[in-house]
Amino acid sequence: MQSNNTDGKYNYFETGEGTPIVILHGLMGGLSNFDGVAEYFSKKGYKIIIPELPIYTQSILKTNVKAFAKWVKDFITHLEYDRVILLGNSLGGHIALYHAKMYPEKMLGLIITGSSGLYESAMGDSYPRRGDYDYIQKKAEAVFYDPAIATKEIVDEVYNMANDRIKLIKTLTIAKSAIRHNMAKDLPKMHVPTCIIWGKNDNVTPPEVAEEFHELLPSSDLYWIDKCGHAAMMEQPNEFNNLMNEWLIKINLTSDLAKPE
Template identity: 25%
Template sequence: MKKLLLGLVLVLAVTTGTLYFSPNLLMASMRLVEQQMAGLSSRQIEVNGLSIHYYQGGPSIGETLLMIHGFGANRDNWLRFSRAFTSRYQVIALDLPGFGESDKPDARYDVATQTERLHAFIQALKIDKPHLIGNSMGGHIAALYAARYPQQLRSVALLDNAGVMSPQKSEMFSMIERGEPNPLVVRKAEDFDKLMKFVFVNPPPLPDSLKRHFAEQSMANQNHYDKIFSQLRDHYVPLEPELPKIQVPTLLLWGEQDRVLDVSSIEVMKPLLAKPSVVIMKDCGHAPMLERPEETAQHYQDFLDGRL
């Protein structure tokens, strides 16, 4: 029934011209269908004066999976991945302050500050010892949280996380050191295609109207993202001294062809962790939960079940 609903939305969009004339309406419809298929609903809470938007679904009694997106992203990154978990776990995926639909005040967005905001969010929702999972910048935040609050988690999963000086420098940081533009920030329309090819080995297909829509959204946030990226670098928190403080089981999952953060980071991280598990996904880029959601979900479930 849910697949039929998604098909009807797409057919309606094409036949009524919505795909071309109203990408906002199409996106809202598709997001609603994805939420329903994942068993998630959209919610909002005020924490320390900030409005934070998040998805929540699954049984309210039992263990909770808390999902943290990366730089320039939002909670939608976890929708398809979440489908595998809402029958068994409570699933929560938030828009970090500064991203998505959450508040974007003129404030600090470095990893240490966001980690404390995450702590306040967990306390506000009264989540008891969640499993944290984060991608990229979100993985950096998740790891720092696990180091600062080691008794308040069940596990932590780090997907292509930031925060480590990799033995092999990534293509992104090589570009930035040469003075080239940050490939994660869209400054003109054609940059969006470049971003997709940079982040994914096999970018998901998108209609041209949606590409234009996403490009326009990203360009509108250019200055905001530049500021946040500068703060992440100026107030950088290295994970190397923090990782030994993490006492819970830790999954390191990486796309082998990640051009943003090099897979060799695992060589640094694994010896520093008390209970590491490692998965390297071939022919996969920086966001495995988006590029191959079902396979990534299976790896994560194996980790949660203690099979890794």
């Protein structure tokens, strides 16, 4: 089963049946960034759910990491799941981490890749040159080890965001929120089983960030992907899926533990 759903408050994609994995995209990321993950895990006994995060649609007061984490909790409750596995990339990883801090009772496990939460300098400094397409193209290419992955479609999306005044204001608001919600003090108290999958060539959140996450999170495992930048699930989907699957088996998250009653 595969479908795009709009039920009033929420737009989301879902496919497969089984233990729910809720996937949170990043600031520049669309739902399609996780096509490889959705296809692979929907065939392995998981229900993949990818909501469209309300990054540009909530009021400025609700445009922050904490409010997005609450939105995710409300979304999980709306779908009537008791507990889920959360997977997040970049800002989506930060929201997933904050959700795990606030609502550990909703968590079966957590997977982060290229996540913010400890190191945010890359988020807020990239958008001032609104009209400069070449500059934005270089910024988009720098996200990946292989710049060819930054297709014209991806660059156009970032360019359009940078030239939309409201979206730009909200992007900068989120960047400030990410810095404000630094999680270094929270992580040692968080015991949700966590899988950290990181590109060795990530320029946005460098490898030492992954090492710090691993050091601070008491129940974490760290996996590296070579020749890979900030969006491992897009750039090296096969290796990403294999590592994530290996971890899910390791911590025994392969059954229908979380199906609603």
